[in-house]
Amino acid sequence: MKYNLSEINEVIRNRRSLMPEEYSTRKVHKEIVQNILTNATWAPSHGLTQPWRFKVFMEDGLKQLSEVLPAMYKDFAPAEKFSEKKYDRFRDRPLKTSVIIAVSMKRDPNGLVPEIEEIEAVACAVQNMYLTCTAYGLGGFWSSPGFIYTDKMRDFLGLDPADKCLGLFYMGYPSGDWPRSHRKPLEYVAEWVTE
Numbered sequence: 001m002k003y004n005l006s007e008i009n010e011v012i013r014n015r016r017s018l019m020p021e022e023y024s025t026r027k028v029h030k031e032i033v034q035n036i037l038t039n040a041t042w043a044p045s046h047g048l049t050q051p052w053r054f055k056v057f058m059e060d061g062l063k064q065l066s067e068v069l070p071a072m073y074k075d076f077a078p079a080e081k082f083s084e085k086k087y088d089r090f091r092d093r094p095l096k097t098s099v100i101i102a103v104s105m106k107r108d109p110n111g112l113v114p115e116i117e118e119i120e121a122v123a124c125a126v127q128n129m130y131l132t133c134t135a136y137g138l139g140g141f142w143s144s145p146g147f148i149y150t151d152k153m154r155d156f157l158g159l160d161p162a163d164k165c166l167g168l169f170y171m172g173y174p175s176g177d178w179p180r181s182h183r184k185p186l187e188y189v190a191e192w193v194t195e
Contacts, residue, residue, distance in 0.1 A: 004177050016179050018139025020096040023172030028098040030058070031173070032136055037101070039132045045121035046113045051124040055102040055157055057094070065168075067093040069157060076147035090145075099171040101129075103142070107162035122166050133171060137178075141170040 037054050045051060059064050069090040074082065105122045107115065126142055133140040144167035147151055147153060153165045 009029050009129055011134050013184045014178065015134045016128075016139065016181060017141050018172070018174055018179065020170050020172060022174055022176070023097055023139060023170075024175040026098070026173040026178040028138060028171055028173065030049065032138070033058070033099055033101075036129050036132045036136075036171070040125040040127045043121060043124035044126050045124075046117040047108070049108045049113050049118060049121070051108065051113075051118040052122045053104040053159075053163070054107045055104070057102070058098070062094040062097065062100060064102055066091055069094065072147045072150070072152055072156075075146065076150060088155045093170065097170045097172045101169040101171070102157050102165055103167050103169050104157060104159055104163055104165045107160070107161075107164075119164075119166065125170065126167075129169060137173065138171055141176045143168045143170065 011146070033056060037056075040052060040054070041050065070087050073087055073090045075084070079084075102124060103126060105115075105118050108118060130140050130142075148165050148167055154161070154163065157165055159165065
C-alpha cells in the first residue's frame with residue numbers, strides 16, 4: 001500500500017462542519033491557509049479547467065464582510081421572511097472566525113465543459129479544504145445562503161458575469177472537543193450490480 005490507509009480513513013471520517021460560534025479566539029496563520037488552498041487546487045476537474053477561485057478574508061477584511069453580508073441578506077430577503085436573528089448572525093459570524101474564504105467558480109471561457117461539471121470540481125476542491133482543515137485540527141464550515149448566488153455578490157467579489165460564488169468557507173480552531181457524528185451503514189446507500 002502506498003499510503004497509510006488507516007490515517008486517511010481517520011481524516012475522512014473525522015471531517016466535520018464546525019460553525020463560527022464553535023471557534024476559539026486562536027488565529028489561523030496565513031501559511032496554513034495557503035497549504036489548505038494549495039491542496040484545494042489538486043481536486044479533479046473536467047478538461048483540467050481548474051475552475052476554483054478563492055478570495056481570502058482575514059484580519060480587517062473580516063470587518064468588511066461583517067458589514068457587507070448583513071446588508072446583502074437584508075436586500076435579498078423578502079420583508080415577510082426577513083429574520084433579525086439571521087441578520088445578526090451574518091453581521092457577527094465574520095468577527096467570530098479567523099478566516100473566511102469566498103469560494104467561486106470561474107466558468108470555462110470556451111464553454112466546452114458543462115457548468116455543472118465546473119461546480120462539481122469546485123465542490124471537490126472544498127472537500128480537499130475540509131480534509132486539510134481536519135488534519136490541522138481546524139473547524140471548517142461551508143455556508144451558502146441564497147444571496148451568495150446574486151449579481152451583488154458576484155460584483156462584490158469582482159467576478160465575471162459567467163462566474164458564480166458558490167459559498168463562504170469559514171475556518172477556525174474549535175473551542176471545545178472535536179464533535180462526533182455518524183453515517184448510515186453502506187447497505188442503506190449502495191446497490192451492487194453483479195450480473
